[in-house]
Amino acid sequence: MNTYDVIIVGAGVAGLMTAQKLSQIGLRIAVIEKKPTLASGPSTRNEGWLHRGTYHACSIASKDSAYQVARRCIYGHKQLRNFCPEAIEDLDKRPLALLRDGDRIDEVKDRWDDAGVSFRQISRKKARKLIPDANFDRAAGIFLSKDVSINTRLLYRKLVGTARAHGCEFFVAHDVVRVNGMELLIMDQDGVSSTISADRIIYASGAGTRSLYEKLHGKDIPMRYWKSHLVVTRRLAPMGVFYLDPHEAAMMHHGDVSVIGFNEDAVQCESPSYDVVPDRAENLRNGIRRIFPEWRDEAAIDIACVKVDLLESDDNARSLNVAIREPVPGHIVALPGKLTETPYLTDALVGLIHKTVSDPLISERPCDLYTSAA
Template structure:
């Protein structure tokens, strides 16, 4: 038997079980993964321009931005669906830089995180306005000194805000214990519907012909050749560039390339239940609550509640969930009964160890060996900004001696 027909038989078995989305699935018929095509000939390896590992907010956003520039992108996700883990397990708070400008003690780093959030906020709101709530949030402060410091940083970092009169915030937040509030501000932060956000990014991947494989195990080898394992079937991949956007699995993946990255896991807890009012608000003070409303559901988080853990166990810690409840009850004493009926969930977040006790929220793009990049946005809102940094680095790998879009000051890649 012609060996090409044995390959074609294997191809059909793969095709019948391969979980793919996107209209480039037709490429599988033409043996992009394994098989034979009259046009391409016999091939047993996939050679995309870029392999993106991880289909959370960073991976999807990176795939879309790179595909829009004409790159052939392959997106591989370990889980059975897009946007797993912390990409959807959060308050749904689209930051405008307001909170992090004040929550991070180091002024320079606070400016960097706030800037990344502000730039991401504008991109998301411009690109997907239907995903962003129209109701601005109110920022609350307990202490005079904190209010003065907040206004000073907002002015320096060009973050818009407006003081709210006592009568105004009482009408907007009638259920709050107003004796706790020193000052209130109207700010740009808003709720974001992650369902719409990720449906849009998924549709953009389809439109831009990004091939997406779910439920696959990725084994990075040497930065030039990798393997995808889908339903027990191995496929070799030789991308020009690899982007690791795998969140909690970043350390394991890069370890396969003999690169050491000290990834830390952080756990936080969130409550949700019937919305008590429509106004979104958050405190600038530590250990106070944030309430973001999504239609008839109110979602409550706790400022600075993340704590380090050693594994990816997302089981709810009841004592930590009670801390969120207590913070909400402090400012909503008349609604304690309803708050106690709220459900809870936990989420795991990651950062790179920087010899500090606080979780790093810096948007980072790390480079390994010139052709492997790792992206960590710090916050969902900052993902567009982090991906812009990534695009600049990836371009340097392709605008090479072949003379594509060369500026006089660019050095060719050898």
């Protein structure tokens, strides 16, 4: 039986980045992924939008929550750009953030200042010069932002390569069949099973976490599923364009392609599936036409994505925030929130694992001894 310091179940962005960081501090790591490819879920079904707080600082009603998410995005934006600069696209172009509600311009600018979000307001004339095909008549405020597009596939490739270089092992196309304490029985697609164990097991399996945890531990994780949609089409503009208002389109570009989502589009669903809801997809297409009235693309693709959150209070509001829970000792559930928040999540996980998986080679600090004595 192979023994590891940490086993990570799920190889989306949270699982891959956790594996990379834990491997780099010298821990023996294994990653188990049920699918035959890595990061096949929401980690790749997104706009490829590396946020820098621009949207979240002003779109979340609570100022405290808005600033928290914005600052985590700024933190993640910097870390991801430093880790994988080669994945950043259109470095020489600043996306346009549009605000339809003119009564909120001063409020939004104040929020950006308070959260540390960089922006520069420009005129409609300047915006039309940058993107002649776009309709800016509905935009009361137009701003240049520092959000960027990111090639997530290249990012994940570097995360995997770095983790492997530090000894991480990947079990792709393997299902977790049974748990016994800190041992996992896993099985590949040919029915060949093996047993592996670890000091800690992290479940970073996204929408699959609830059913997996219930199967293995008999515990229900109060998790909800939220479906939203994307359109993939030919490239529509030189730089990214996104509205800050709800029910408007937001797009990022990757080479000759635009990937476009819809603000506040998510609808709660009973179970995770990638089936497209036609009327929701059509709402998004109408949102695209509000910015680009002449847009027509028979080859455009509608895509559904499912994200998850935890229902932890009587407040029914959707919250795709970072979450780390340990319902069963040693078996940790980790949800990343947004792609750009994943560095914050994974740094918190590294700190947690460091405390629980000892390294006798490294001297303890006086404060560690005091904590132990207490």
